[in-house]
Amino acid sequence: xxxxxxxxxxxxxxxxxxxxHAVVIPYPLQGHVIPAVHLALRLAARGFAVTFVNTESxxxxxxxxxxxxxxxxxxxxxxxGGGAIRYELVSDGFPLGFDRSLNHDQYxxxxxxxxxxxxxxxxxxxxxxxxxxxxxCLVADTFFVWPATLARKLGVPYVSFWTEPAIIFSLxxxxxxxxxxxxxxCKAAPSSSSLPSPILPHASILDxxxxxxxxxxxxxxxxxDEVMGSSESKKSARRDAVTVARLMLS
Numbered sequence: 270x271x272x273x274x275x276x277x278x279x280x281x282x283x284x285x286x287x288x289x290h291a292v293v294i295p296y297p298l299q300g301h302v303i304p305a306v307h308l309a310l311r312l313a314a315r316g317f318a319v320t321f322v323n324t325e326s327x328x329x330x331x332x333x334x335x336x337x338x339x340x341x342x343x344x345x346x347x348x349x350g351g352g353a354i355r356y357e358l359v360s361d362g363f364p365l366g367f368d369r370s371l372n373h374d375q376y377x378x379x380x381x382x383x384x385x386x387x388x389x390x391x392x393x394x395x396x397x398x399x400x401x402x403x404x405x406c407l408v409a410d411t412f413f414v415w416p417a418t419l420a421r422k423l424g425v426p427y428v429s430f431w432t433e434p435a436i437i438f439s440l441x442x443x444x445x446x447x448x449x450x451x452x453x454x455c456k457a458a459p460s461s462s463s464l465p466s467p468i469l470p471h472a473s474i475l476d477x478x479x480x481x482x483x484x485x486x487x488x489x490x491x492x493x494d495e496v497m498g499s500s501e502s503k504k505s506a507r508r509d510a511v512t513v514a515r516l517m518l519s
Contacts, residue, residue: 291407292396292408302323304430318355323358
């Protein structure tokens with residue numbers, strides 16, 4: 270999971286000398302898509318063929334706001350990447366008119382259970398077999414919990430891509446310490462506005478305002494599940510995300 274894409278392809282046999290191919294799949298939220306776009310452009314600049322997989326709903330958000338590189342209509346990479354980036358769209362399981370913000374729990378259920386089936390179908394088409402598969406690696410957002418399963422089914426390497434700052438990753442990883450020291454999942458507000466260094470030794474002083482809102486609970490009756498939502502799948506997804514973080518840093 271800690272491999273770079275080029276190392277992952279080399280470890281898989283390099284596809285008989287074929288051009289390395291990275292399939293990049295960002296989490297379907299615009300704040301995750303933008304770092305993945307930058308990664309795709311960097312990989313293309315380093316000689317990779319890139320297939321960038323976006324959901325139809327996020328694509329509509331980007332294009333309706335004037336996003337993209339060259340006014341290429343349905344291809345947000347038109348005029349960028351030297352023609353090395355192939356842009357693919359998949360359904361997240363909901364119609365475009367579905368309000369994903371208003372129906373957040375239902376949408377997260379779809380991301381967890383429906384989206385992977387559509388991605389699986391696409392991957393079988395773009396990855397191929399033989400040398401094509403050997404030259405391919407899957408680069409997917411760490412927030413997903415299913416890409417490793419798809420990669421194993423296709424026999425391709427999988428690289429987990431964390432799109433947020435390293436300190437945010439560390440906060441998720443150290444949630445047990447944040448809880449123990451009263452900064453997370455507590456009834457009352459923390460007594461201090463900063464996290465002292467013994468909790469996160471690599472961060473000398475961390476202002477409470479820097480903690481992700483999902484971890485910053487200060488109300489008398491606010492609980493984690495009220496922020497994350499009460500559905501079992503979201504609780505499971507949060508546990509899986511923490512597990513992934515621990516595995517990556519172990």
